[in-house]
Amino acid sequence: MTKKKAGMSRRDFLKTSATLSAGAMLGPYIARDAFAASRDRVTIYHSSVADSLHPYNHSSSPIYGNWQHVIEPLVELDYQKQDYVGVLAESWEFQGKRWVFKLKKGIKFHSGSPLTSKDVAFSIDRMKNDKLSLQGPNFKDVSEVQTPDDQTVIFVMKQPNAIFLDRLENRFILSKVAADKYGDKLDQNPIGTGPYKYVSYQRGGNFVFTRNDDYWGGKADIKEVVFRKVTEDAARLAALEAGQADFINNVPVHEVARLQRHPRVRIDQIEGLRMFFLSFNVAHKPFDNKLVRQAVNYSVDAPAIVKNIFDGIGYPINGPVGSSVIGADPKLKRYPYNPGKAKELLAQAGYPNGCDIQLYYSAGRYPNDREVCQVVAAQMVKGGFRVELISQEWALFWGNEGVNGGKLPFYYIGRGSLTDADTLYDQYFRTGTTKWANYSNPDVDKLIEEEQKTPDQKKRIVLLQQAGKILMEDVPFVPLYNLADIYGAARNLVWKKRPDERVVGLDMKIK
Amino acid sequence: MVRLRYLKILVGGWILFLLLVSGLAAPFLAPYNPQEQRLESRLQPPSWMGGQSSSSWLGTDNLGRDILSRIIYGSRISLLVGATTVILAGLIGCFLGAIAGYFGHGTDEVVSKITEIFLAFPFLLLAIALMAFLGQGVINLILALMMSRWVQYCRVVRGEVLSLKERDFVTAAKALGGKDFYVLFKHVVPNTFASVTVIATFAMAIVIIAEASLSFLGLGVPASIPTWGSMLSEGRSYMNRAPWLTIFPGLAIFITVFGINLLGDGLRDILDPKLRREA
Numbered sequence: 001m002t003k004k005k006a007g008m009s010r011r012d013f014l015k016t017s018a019t020l021s022a023g024a025m026l027g028p029y030i031a032r033d034a035f036a037a038s039r040d041r042v043t044i045y046h047s048s049v050a051d052s053l054h055p056y057n058h059s060s061s062p063i064y065g066n067w068q069h070v071i072e073p074l075v076e077l078d079y080q081k082q083d084y085v086g087v088l089a090e091s092w093e094f095q096g097k098r099w100v101f102k103l104k105k106g107i108k109f110h111s112g113s114p115l116t117s118k119d120v121a122f123s124i125d126r127m128k129n130d131k132l133s134l135q136g137p138n139f140k141d142v143s144e145v146q147t148p149d150d151q152t153v154i155f156v157m158k159q160p161n162a163i164f165l166d167r168l169e170n171r172f173i174l175s176k177v178a179a180d181k182y183g184d185k186l187d188q189n190p191i192g193t194g195p196y197k198y199v200s201y202q203r204g205g206n207f208v209f210t211r212n213d214d215y216w217g218g219k220a221d222i223k224e225v226v227f228r229k230v231t232e233d234a235a236r237l238a239a240l241e242a243g244q245a246d247f248i249n250n251v252p253v254h255e256v257a258r259l260q261r262h263p264r265v266r267i268d269q270i271e272g273l274r275m276f277f278l279s280f281n282v283a284h285k286p287f288d289n290k291l292v293r294q295a296v297n298y299s300v301d302a303p304a305i306v307k308n309i310f311d312g313i314g315y316p317i318n319g320p321v322g323s324s325v326i327g328a329d330p331k332l333k334r335y336p337y338n339p340g341k342a343k344e345l346l347a348q349a350g351y352p353n354g355c356d357i358q359l360y361y362s363a364g365r366y367p368n369d370r371e372v373c374q375v376v377a378a379q380m381v382k383g384g385f386r387v388e389l390i391s392q393e394w395a396l397f398w399g400n401e402g403v404n405g406g407k408l409p410f411y412y413i414g415r416g417s418l419t420d421a422d423t424l425y426d427q428y429f430r431t432g433t434t435k436w437a438n439y440s441n442p443d444v445d446k447l448i449e450e451e452q453k454t455p456d457q458k459k460r461i462v463l464l465q466q467a468g469k470i471l472m473e474d475v476p477f478v479p480l481y482n483l484a485d486i487y488g489a490a491r492n493l494v495w496k497k498r499p500d501e502r503v504v505g506l507d508m509k510i511k
Numbered sequence: 512m513v514r515l516r517y518l519k520i521l522v523g524g525w526i527l528f529l530l531l532v533s534g535l536a537a538p539f540l541a542p543y544n545p546q547e548q549r550l551e552s553r554l555q556p557p558s559w560m561g562g563q564s565s566s567s568w569l570g571t572d573n574l575g576r577d578i579l580s581r582i583i584y585g586s587r588i589s590l591l592v593g594a595t596t597v598i599l600a601g602l603i604g605c606f607l608g609a610i611a612g613y614f615g616h617g618t619d620e621v622v623s624k625i626t627e628i629f630l631a632f633p634f635l636l637l638a639i640a641l642m643a644f645l646g647q648g649v650i651n652l653i654l655a656l657m658m659s660r661w662v663q664y665c666r667v668v669r670g671e672v673l674s675l676k677e678r679d680f681v682t683a684a685k686a687l688g689g690k691d692f693y694v695l696f697k698h699v700v701p702n703t704f705a706s707v708t709v710i711a712t713f714a715m716a717i718v719i720i721a722e723a724s725l726s727f728l729g730l731g732v733p734a735s736i737p738t739w740g741s742m743l744s745e746g747r748s749y750m751n752r753a754p755w756l757t758i759f760p761g762l763a764i765f766i767t768v769f770g771i772n773l774l775g776d777g778l779r780d781i782l783d784p785k786l787r788r789e790a
Contacts, residue, residue, distance in 0.1 A: 234748040254554075254752050308550035308575075363729070370745070371573055374734065378548045378574075389734050 037246035037490035039510045041224040044503050045236040045245040049229035051395050053187045053201050056133035061416030064170045065502025066227055069209045071172035071192030074101055075165055079499055084165045099155040099164050107216045110197045113177040117147035122176040137433050138167040162455045163422050195220045195506045225505035231364030240488045250367045251486040253311045265488055270497045272485040274414040275322055278478035283438035284409030291349035293475045299383025300376055301337035302480045309371050317479040320468040327421030327464030332472050342383030354384045360411040363391040373412055406435030417500045421464045429476055439476035519777030526770025534587045541580035545737045549575035554753045570755040581737040582763050588738045592722045593715045596656045601711055604664025612672025613695045629662045638721055642730040649732050656718050663710055671703040705782035712775030716768045723764050739764050
């Protein structure tokens with residue numbers, strides 16, 4: 001046995017240092033490679049992903065974005081043109097009490113069967129009559145869906161409805177052939193006409209789609225798209241920075257400046273269509289009292305929230321809806337921040353010693369929601385309220401024990417894809433559409449009914465403005481602000497920015 | 512090492528004492544109202560790190576609240592939850608353990624099976640499940656932690672009583688006509704106090720961490736009460752931009768638990784008869 005010298009020989013030293021320096025030089029390249037997004041699979045961490053495989057058991061913009069990979073609507077809104085364009089529909093015509101749609105020819109479902117008017121009628125029927133569907137109210141004016149031939153669908157209305165395209169925008173069409181084949185197992189086998197096919201779904205896990213190579217609209221660039229619901233802002237961001245996710249939504253505003261210098265991450269901002277507000281359910285005390293609702297409006301300072309919580313990247317709403325929404329009225333102003341006035345109104349309403357209320361929200365759903373609600377609570381304290389904050393998991397918050405069942409008296413919410421004031425007024429403030437606010441005012445009902453019958457846009461806007469004026473006086477809600485949607489993406493992933501919170505594989509390309 | 516032993520107790524005791532003072536005198540010590548939001552001066556670094564001069568020693572959080580004040584008020588919850596849980600769990604655990612050990616047979620069987628069931632659950636998981644079931648609130652938090660903490664006392668006291676009850680002084684007390692409960696609680700149980708004290712100090716440290724963990728997960732007390740755990744939870748999305756939001760509450764938890772553990776360690780050294788003889 002040779003006697004080993006203590007320490008390291010020269011040769012060993014050279015070997016080690018060569019290996020180390022090669023490693024040090026290559027390391028960053030290997031790492032950078034791992035960080036770049038790949039054409040084979042794009043992983044999206046989103047704060048809001050489908051909570052079940054039921055295609056109609058939701059009414060939320062980001063979740064429409066999940067489903068539109070697989071199933072498609074008749075029409076969609078082109079945000080640049082500010083007008084509707086056909087997806088499955090070739091053309092359409094408004095004939096008073098009838099809407100007549102012609103379908104595009106040659107579109108096939110993933111299973112191979114052709115798209116026909118029967119599929120449309122079946123899907124609409126399910127949206128309307130399935131107990132779990134949350135999209136039924138869109139068809140409350142539809143008395144019948146006729147299918148005279150395979151390419152023609154006729155919606156027969158109880159009364160003329162000029163804004164029916166808006167109602168049809170997110171109504172996705174399933175295959176009737178598949179429904180007949182799978183029966184009550186249909187939801188485990190979603191079959192549509194979309195650019196992607198369904199692969200797998202786990203609640204709280206991954207929602208996976210793979211490219212439909214025979215897509216009628218041209219093949220997508222990305223092969224596989226994976227959605228994962230991550231409600232924690234910091235967790236999504238960490239995943240993006242670590243290369244685990246290629247795309248995330250709701251990047252916290254306070255991280256934007258740092259990330260703009262990040263070598264592997266790109267930040268995209270766009271003014272969002274989501275309108276944030278505090279909704280009352282006026283069936284609950286004390287919000288049945290108009291004075292209390294006005295007092296809340298006087299005690300919440302939305303501009304201060306935008307300035308401080310969102311670093312000024314946001315757009316406080318003056319009036320019932322944002323200024324770029326159809327039906328906005330530049331003459332209407334928001335209630336100024338005036339806690340003294342709020343206290344006065346509360347005293348008039350019979351609460352001279354203040355009033356105990358609960359504010360519900362679903363932490364992690366919207367940007368900085370936890371902070372927003374804490375600030376709202378503190379502001380309202382100055383207006384004479386004592387506010388208890390209650391955060392609930394979204395499925396509970398939005399479900400039948402929550403907003404949809406009319407059980408929450410006061411909650412923080414955002415209405416996505418809001419381009420026309422009619423959407424908000426009809427959903428929240430028209431008698432009987434939903435139980436979300438339980439507000440009922442015959443004057444508002446009449447104006448909405450009339451506005452929906454009016455094909456002339458200018459006249460329609462006047463009617464919407466009249467409704468808006470009444471709503472600002474009655475305030476069944478506290479309008480707050482629109483935000484910028486802030487996305488983070490791997491640098492080599494390019495996509496067509498959308499203002500509607502949807503992340504769509506078809507919009508993406510790898511550089 | 513007699514001196515080290517006293518040093519441990521001294522340091523640990525002081526830390527616990529300071530914590531008590533800060534909890535009890537919070538309204539006098541805290542420079543600001545812990546709930547007061549000053550949005551215009553949010554995310555200010557500590558004053559000695561170049562923040563606004565003479566405002567906040569430990570900086571302000573994401574809503575402009577003073578971090579020092581929140582830490583001082585947060586010590587109340589830690590102490591309240593820690594002490595109450597330890598005492599209540601101690602009472603229940605000691606009582607059941609004493610009966611089980613002394614009477615043996617059926618009583619012992621029943622009590623031991625119950626403790627085994629509770630031991631089968633990981634401590635924090637049981638607490639989380641209970642909190643989810645009971646809902647937020649200080650009393651519920653204490654209940655949940657107590658339910659998952661009494662078992663240890665029970666096991667130790669049972670073991671001690673098993674050996675104590677065979678000793679001559681117990682036989683003597685019985686021979687003199689002492690009733691079971693009298694003998695048990697007058698003569699046997701007081702002899703277990705040394706071990707119970709040691710368990711109690713360690714349990715307190717564990718409970719304080721558990722409270723912070725539950726608050727971190729949003730299952731502790733409601734958001735309107737400042738706690739160290741919820742401060743950590745709210746601050747963690749600002750780790751890059753404003754690390755002081757998480758560093759100081761983290762330090763507070765660390766120092767408190769360290770102090771209590773030191774105290775427990777020192778007490779064990781002194782009270783443990785084996786170690787005492789060697790000294």
